[in-house]
Amino acid sequence: MKITKDLYQGSLALLTDFYQLTMAYAYWKAGKGEEEAVFNLFFRKHPFQGGFTVAAGLEYVVDYCRNFHFEKKDIEYLAGMKAPDGSPQFEKGFLDYLENLRFSCDIDAVEEGTVVFPNAPILRVKGPLIQCQLLETPLLNILNFQTLIATKAARITLAAKGEPVLEFGLRRAQGIDGALAASRAAYIGGCTSTSNVMAGKLFGIPVSGTHAHSWIMSFESELEAFEAYADAFPDQCVFLVDTYDTLQGIKNAIKVGEILRSKGKEMVGIRIDSGDLAYFSNQAREMLDGAGFPNAKIVASNDLDEYIIASLKSQEASINVWGVGTKLVTAFDQPALGAVYKLSAIRTEEGEWQPKIKVSQQTLKINIPGIHNVRRYYSQGKAVADMIFLEDQEVNPRGTVIIDPLDPTRRKRIMPAFYQGEDLLKPIFKDGKVIYSCPPIEKIRQRTKDQLGSFDKTHKRLVNPHIYPVGLEENLHHLRMDLVLKAKKFEDENE
Amino acid sequence: MKITKDLYQGSLALLTDFYQLTMAYAYWKAGKGEEEAVFNLFFRKHPFQGGFTVAAGLEYVVDYCRNFHFEKKDIEYLAGMKAPDGSPQFEKGFLDYLENLRFSCDIDAVEEGTVVFPNAPILRVKGPLIQCQLLETPLLNILNFQTLIATKAARITLAAKGEPVLEFGLRRAQGIDGALAASRAAYIGGCTSTSNVMAGKLFGIPVSGTHAHSWIMSFESELEAFEAYADAFPDQCVFLVDTYDTLQGIKNAIKVGEILRSKGKEMVGIRIDSGDLAYFSNQAREMLDGAGFPNAKIVASNDLDEYIIASLKSQEASINVWGVGTKLVTAFDQPALGAVYKLSAIRTEEGEWQPKIKVSQQTLKINIPGIHNVRRYYSQGKAVADMIFLEDQEVNPRGTVIIDPLDPTRRKRIMPAFYQGEDLLKPIFKDGKVIYSCPPIEKIRQRTKDQLGSFDKTHKRLVNPHIYPVGLEENLHHLRMDLVLKAKKFEDENE
Numbered sequence: 001m002k003i004t005k006d007l008y009q010g011s012l013a014l015l016t017d018f019y020q021l022t023m024a025y026a027y028w029k030a031g032k033g034e035e036e037a038v039f040n041l042f043f044r045k046h047p048f049q050g051g052f053t054v055a056a057g058l059e060y061v062v063d064y065c066r067n068f069h070f071e072k073k074d075i076e077y078l079a080g081m082k083a084p085d086g087s088p089q090f091e092k093g094f095l096d097y098l099e100n101l102r103f104s105c106d107i108d109a110v111e112e113g114t115v116v117f118p119n120a121p122i123l124r125v126k127g128p129l130i131q132c133q134l135l136e137t138p139l140l141n142i143l144n145f146q147t148l149i150a151t152k153a154a155r156i157t158l159a160a161k162g163e164p165v166l167e168f169g170l171r172r173a174q175g176i177d178g179a180l181a182a183s184r185a186a187y188i189g190g191c192t193s194t195s196n197v198m199a200g201k202l203f204g205i206p207v208s209g210t211h212a213h214s215w216i217m218s219f220e221s222e223l224e225a226f227e228a229y230a231d232a233f234p235d236q237c238v239f240l241v242d243t244y245d246t247l248q249g250i251k252n253a254i255k256v257g258e259i260l261r262s263k264g265k266e267m268v269g270i271r272i273d274s275g276d277l278a279y280f281s282n283q284a285r286e287m288l289d290g291a292g293f294p295n296a297k298i299v300a301s302n303d304l305d306e307y308i309i310a311s312l313k314s315q316e317a318s319i320n321v322w323g324v325g326t327k328l329v330t331a332f333d334q335p336a337l338g339a340v341y342k343l344s345a346i347r348t349e350e351g352e353w354q355p356k357i358k359v360s361q362q363t364l365k366i367n368i369p370g371i372h373n374v375r376r377y378y379s380q381g382k383a384v385a386d387m388i389f390l391e392d393q394e395v396n397p398r399g400t401v402i403i404d405p406l407d408p409t410r411r412k413r414i415m416p417a418f419y420q421g422e423d424l425l426k427p428i429f430k431d432g433k434v435i436y437s438c439p440p441i442e443k444i445r446q447r448t449k450d451q452l453g454s455f456d457k458t459h460k461r462l463v464n465p466h467i468y469p470v471g472l473e474e475n476l477h478h479l480r481m482d483l484v485l486k487a488k489k490f491e492d493e494n495e
Numbered sequence: 496m497k498i499t500k501d502l503y504q505g506s507l508a509l510l511t512d513f514y515q516l517t518m519a520y521a522y523w524k525a526g527k528g529e530e531e532a533v534f535n536l537f538f539r540k541h542p543f544q545g546g547f548t549v550a551a552g553l554e555y556v557v558d559y560c561r562n563f564h565f566e567k568k569d570i571e572y573l574a575g576m577k578a579p580d581g582s583p584q585f586e587k588g589f590l591d592y593l594e595n596l597r598f599s600c601d602i603d604a605v606e607e608g609t610v611v612f613p614n615a616p617i618l619r620v621k622g623p624l625i626q627c628q629l630l631e632t633p634l635l636n637i638l639n640f641q642t643l644i645a646t647k648a649a650r651i652t653l654a655a656k657g658e659p660v661l662e663f664g665l666r667r668a669q670g671i672d673g674a675l676a677a678s679r680a681a682y683i684g685g686c687t688s689t690s691n692v693m694a695g696k697l698f699g700i701p702v703s704g705t706h707a708h709s710w711i712m713s714f715e716s717e718l719e720a721f722e723a724y725a726d727a728f729p730d731q732c733v734f735l736v737d738t739y740d741t742l743q744g745i746k747n748a749i750k751v752g753e754i755l756r757s758k759g760k761e762m763v764g765i766r767i768d769s770g771d772l773a774y775f776s777n778q779a780r781e782m783l784d785g786a787g788f789p790n791a792k793i794v795a796s797n798d799l800d801e802y803i804i805a806s807l808k809s810q811e812a813s814i815n816v817w818g819v820g821t822k823l824v825t826a827f828d829q830p831a832l833g834a835v836y837k838l839s840a841i842r843t844e845e846g847e848w849q850p851k852i853k854v855s856q857q858t859l860k861i862n863i864p865g866i867h868n869v870r871r872y873y874s875q876g877k878a879v880a881d882m883i884f885l886e887d888q889e890v891n892p893r894g895t896v897i898i899d900p901l902d903p904t905r906r907k908r909i910m911p912a913f914y915q916g917e918d919l920l921k922p923i924f925k926d927g928k929v930i931y932s933c934p935p936i937e938k939i940r941q942r943t944k945d946q947l948g949s950f951d952k953t954h955k956r957l958v959n960p961h962i963y964p965v966g967l968e969e970n971l972h973h974l975r976m977d978l979v980l981k982a983k984k985f986e987d988e989n990e
Contacts, residue, residue, distance in 0.1 A: 017692070022728065077692075141671065177670035195512040335830035
């Protein structure tokens with residue numbers, strides 16, 4: 001499947017920040033454009049004050065990179081840009097360079113549906129500086145958003161404790177692809193279906209939906225509206241009961257349920273979209289059971305999120321199916337993930353990789369230098385720790401220590417002999433060629449489930465979760481400390 | 496310009512909720528599909544607890560409707576959908592109906608850049624029930640988001656008090672179009688430029704940007720990096736000074752500024768992206784002034800929004816240009832507008848328009864029945880009140896009263912003779928044909944400015960704004976009351 005090709009015509013090479021192009025130009029002018037660099041994409045904090053994050057968006061990334069090129073009209077647009085003095089912004093030689101540019105990077109990334117943690121790379125790009133820079137913005141755009149939504153969906157489906165969660169956020173989503181990509185990520189995170197028919201078609205996601213208040217209002221009475229709906233969909237009736245009066249609506253649904261039954265059909269259930277969902281769902285359950293419809297489902301919707309679902313559960317509301325929209329597809333309580341993309345190494349003219357550090361007044365913002373992978377250790381099927389390590393250094397098989405990048409007093413001893421290790425960054429592109437086959441979305445969704453299953457439930461608590469250990473392998477920790485201190489000394493010399 | 500055509504291939508007819516299709520099918524089965532209906536699109540509360548909202552997105556809507564049709568592959572997808580018993584979800588006759596469907600509605604809407612208020616329609620669709628239904632979701636998706644972002648941008652630019660606001664949210668935006676549409680709406684709302692080159696190309700918005708921390712890190716020293724950048728862009732140097740140490744960075748910028756000056760060039764300024772912006776901007780101003788660069792601009796960025804900008808202004812920070820990203824393009828503190836689309840009238844078989852009401856346990860959710868327009872009254876160029884009125888009823892030229900839809904004790908006397916009135920809903924489509932020419936984006940942006948200028952500043956206060964009067968014209972108020980009471984009585988009869 002070619003997602004962006006299906007969605008967007010032609011090239012998306014200009015879907016980047018202008019400063020990537022000005023930097024690319026300046027690199028080109030300085031003769032540095034083909035210098036090789038390594039950039040890591042990672043986030044610094046779990047969203048929603050949670051204890052885990054679910055990676056998503058890689059298939060979009062693969063598609064984006066595979067189709068990466070500047071088209072004639074992109075070049076024409078850039079050729080028309082002017083510097084303040086009226087001269088062309090970019091020299092022709094540079095535009096020719098862009099027109100002939102072919103994607104040639106290596107990309108390693110965690111697979112979609114992988115549970116990931118702060119500071120550990122979820123994607124790594126190795127390649128010519130100019131290409132690495134141009135890719136920064138689109139890769140962040142794609143992975144930031146889809147990872148955010150997959151995580152939100154996982155939290156919501158965890159709160160629903162295995163009951164179906166229907167996503168219907170299209171009308172409040174942030175733009176057209178804000179909706180499509182959200183539906184995809186929500187499914188990966190655990191939702192059961194989407195209302196977005198185009199997402200269903202593009203991504204092969206189950207779609208679902210019944211009717212709206214306007215259906216009811218377009219008839220002379222609610223009863224008449226339910227009957228007409230039952231005529232069209234005798235096997236799929238979920239009656240929306242709150243257009244005029246919820247309790248009366250439930251009675252009308254039961255009436256039509258009885259008519260259906262007299263024809264050998266069963267209504268599926270009812271939906272409540274307003275009012276006190278705990279109260280009305282329990283009333284509905286009682287009325288439906290009393291009328292001989294114990295199997296009729298009760299669907300609830302109305303600004304639901306993981307917290308309200310958990311609260312309704314704790315109140316023993318009689319809800320079987322959860323409809324979520326706005327709060328999920330916009331990640332309402334934290335609508336951006338804030339992942340970043342940082343240079344971590346440059347290859348010198350002599351061919352040596354030189355690790356790079358960015359010091360900051362905020363310790364949180366000091367990057368991790370070098371070329372890393374992330375190894376997850378399992379003990380009896382349960383994830384116990386993630387170790388960020390330098391890819392070109394052997395990890396001591398007799399044991400090592402991982403050190404929290406923000407607090408060097410937090411350490412954990414790793415005895416590889418007792419654990420199973422799995423390296424999370426998998427090769428996706430090699431020299432610009434895809435060497436990874438994106439799995440079908442059902443498999444990705446299953447991976448999310450399996451991955452979440454491998455973590456202790458205390459890490460998945462919605463509020464105040466238990467922190468999962470992630471640390472730098474000793475050698476990497478020392479490299480980083482040395483470089484930070486060197487950089488600080490370097491500054492002193494300048495003062 | 497064809498926005499969605501440029502962005503998306505083919506038809507977007509499936510970009511809708513599945514329940515619109517099930518309802519369409521059921522209308523078709525019930526022989527009601529061609530019944531004429533009127534739907535209003537409106538929101539119930541200003542976003543961000545503000546006092547105004549700026550409408551945006553109409554050009555997308557025009558493009559969407561103009562290209563509205565089901566393609567063969569859409570029909571094939573729908574034909575492949577199965578009911579629970581394995582039979583096709585939709586009959587072939589209905590699919591033929593969809594395949595032959597041509598957009599034939601009337602649409603009236605407020606122009607982009609119009610300041611709008613709760614409960615008053617910002618768009619009205621009149622046409623066959625099925626088409627009205629299918630359009631609900633995409634129109635909400637488009638207008639909800641762009642209106643939200645234009646409003647956020649207007650708030651931020653108001654806080655910046657005329658100083659340039661650069662939008663660079665692409666990397667944290669919600670999806671690809673979440674970024675593109677946001678850049679467009681942000682420009683309409685008052686931003687000066689975007690970092691998103693593709694938005695620049697598609698919408699003709701100015702783009703801007705200089706360099707990132709990675710530029711600095713890719714050189715042996717900051718000074719060397721600044722010099723190389725100055726070589727490439729001698730007229731456009733805004734040096735990012737906080738990669739290692741902000742004060743040292745400012746010194747290095749000044750050094751390179753002096754080199755530039757020796758070549759007859761001037762640096763444009765510096766950018767600070769971390770740390771205490773009030774402190775460092777004032778330090779920078781002093782250093783730049785002291786070194787003979789009083790015209791060098793200070794650009795600030797780092798999670799800015801209207802509140803932080805207002806706070807920095809009140810602290811007399813020496814910032815001249817404001818860079819905003821995440822908080823703007825995701826409307827971080829309220830990432831969805833929540834506009835709705837409600838049936839307000841149906842034409843009976845006799846050809847009479849019958850106003851429709853939806854009662855609700857929440858008074859806020861009772862709709863406004865009938866076919867309306869919105870008239871804005873001005874006194875000496877200042878907007879004084881908006882009146883929602885029935886389009887087919889003459890407003891008493893000797894005077895009327897407008898009544899708050901939520902609180903009938905809040906009323907305002909309107910004396911048309913003393914005011915200039917302007918009807919805000921303009922004809923956009925007539926019988927499915929566009930009769931409106933979308934203005935260039937510069938004109939839309941200017942309209943926002945002019946419109947905001949026509950409101951008293953107390954309505955534009957960021958916090959706890961003065962409420963602008965919007966009410967139902969007397970006749971409409973009475974119609975609504977009668978229908979609500981009738982609906983409530985109707986319910987009583989059922990109990």
